Amino acid sequence: YVRLMKFLHQQQFTSTPLQPVLFTGNNSLNPLLVLWQKLFDIERKPRCSALLALCVFLLCERHRGEASDWFSYINVLPKSYTCPVYFTDDVMAVLPASLQRQAFVQRETLQELYSSKIMNHLLLYLFLSGHPSRWAWCSVNTRSVFMAHPSNDFLSGEDVYALVKAGFNDVTGCYEIRSIPGIRRYQQAFINYGSHDNQRLLLEYGFVAPGNPHSVVYVDEGKTLNDKSLKQKMKFLRENNLLQNLTISSDGPSWRLMTALRLFSMPQTLYHQWKSVLLGQAICEEMEEWSVSMAERLCQQILRGTTTSLYKVCTCTCLQSSKMIYSLFSL
Numbered sequence: 001y002v003r004l005m006k007f008l009h010q011q012q013f014t015s016t017p018l019q020p021v022l023f024t025g026n027n028s029l030n031p032l033l034v035l036w037q038k039l040f041d042i043e044r045k046p047r048c049s050a051l052l053a054l055c056v057f058l059l060c061e062r063h064r065g066e067a068s069d070w071f072s073y074i075n076v077l078p079k080s081y082t083c084p085v086y087f088t089d090d091v092m093a094v095l096p097a098s099l100q101r102q103a104f105v106q107r108e109t110l111q112e113l114y115s116s117k118i119m120n121h122l123l124l125y126l127f128l129s130g131h132p133s134r135w136a137w138c139s140v141n142t143r144s145v146f147m148a149h150p151s152n153d154f155l156s157g158e159d160v161y162a163l164v165k166a167g168f169n170d171v172t173g174c175y176e177i178r179s180i181p182g183i184r185r186y187q188q189a190f191i192n193y194g195s196h197d198n199q200r201l202l203l204e205y206g207f208v209a210p211g212n213p214h215s216v217v218y219v220d221e222g223k224t225l226n227d228k229s230l231k232q233k234m235k236f237l238r239e240n241n242l243l244q245n246l247t248i249s250s251d252g253p254s255w256r257l258m259t260a261l262r263l264f265s266m267p268q269t270l271y272h273q274w275k276s277v278l279l280g281q282a283i284c285e286e287m288e289e290w291s292v293s294m295a296e297r298l299c300q301q302i303l304r305g306t307t308t309s310l311y312k313v314c315t316c317t318c319l320q321s322s323k324m325i326y327s328l329f330s331l
Contacts, residue, residue: 007072
């Protein structure tokens with residue numbers, strides 16, 4: 001705590017009503033500052049992404065240990081994370097299909113970062129082995145907030161990452177976090193992650209919320225249809241962006257899922273009415289009954305798959321991961 005307070009005062013943190021206890025939250029770290037202060041000779045080095053700049057910065061400063069000006073901040077970061085990029089293959093295998101695909105995409109993104117020239121040179125220079133960029137990437141991904149910066153010639157892609165802060169006040173000239181209902185003295189302050197389901201929370205932040213009111217089960221688009229004669233409908237739905245986020249919650253099938261099923265219930269001869277169905281036009285009673293029946297069959301398929309997955313989870317050697325994955329299947 002003493003180290004952290006000294007560090008914050010050195011960074012011009014002057015708030016007396018607000019004091020850090022468990023979490024830090026009052027020192028902004030943005031990629032442009034990183035580039036200027038620590039990492040690159042801008043005139044000679046190629047442009048890199050804001051994400052890469054922050055990851056390289058964290059690795060450099062962590063390697064410096066107590067000699068780093070940022071040691072007090074880095075010292076309170078987790079030493080490892082519970083995001084899917086840390087999962088072993090056997091744990092990945094029991095993830096829900098939709099989350100598994102996204103987790104593998106996340107792995108590929110991390111591998112691209114790890115394989116970049118800048119990261120390779122850094123790891124060789126610091127004699128770092130293993131996959132330390134995984135720690136850096138998760139530190140940024142789980143703790144950064146959106147912060148728009150003016151365009152510049154030093155970074156490639158969007159410069160929208162900032163660690164720890166939430167919004168800049170042009171009037172006060174300060175970056176601020178404000179609580180609408182107010183915070184009592186000695187009460188812990190929290191940042192709202194938003195109305196995310198457990199799959200999203202696990203993928204991006206490495207945790208799940210038991211009893212999450214926003215929990216949903218994702219329906220794999222391949223399960224909604226296995227009749228090759230209806231490929232045209234799949235194409236039509238995909239073109240209208242209605243094959244993503246097909247979900248079932250405790251309230252029942254989502255509007256997107258039922259809309260897709262209603263389209264599947266229609267004969268090819270009614271092609272001219274497909275667009276109307278996407279806009280909410282009612283269908284005949286027979287087609288509606290077929291759509292509801294199909295939704296019930298999907299639920300039964302998911303329940304059978306869930307039973308199998310939960311059995312695997314119960315025998316998983318990683319207890320912490322097992323508890324998190326168990327929550328992914330719960331509504």
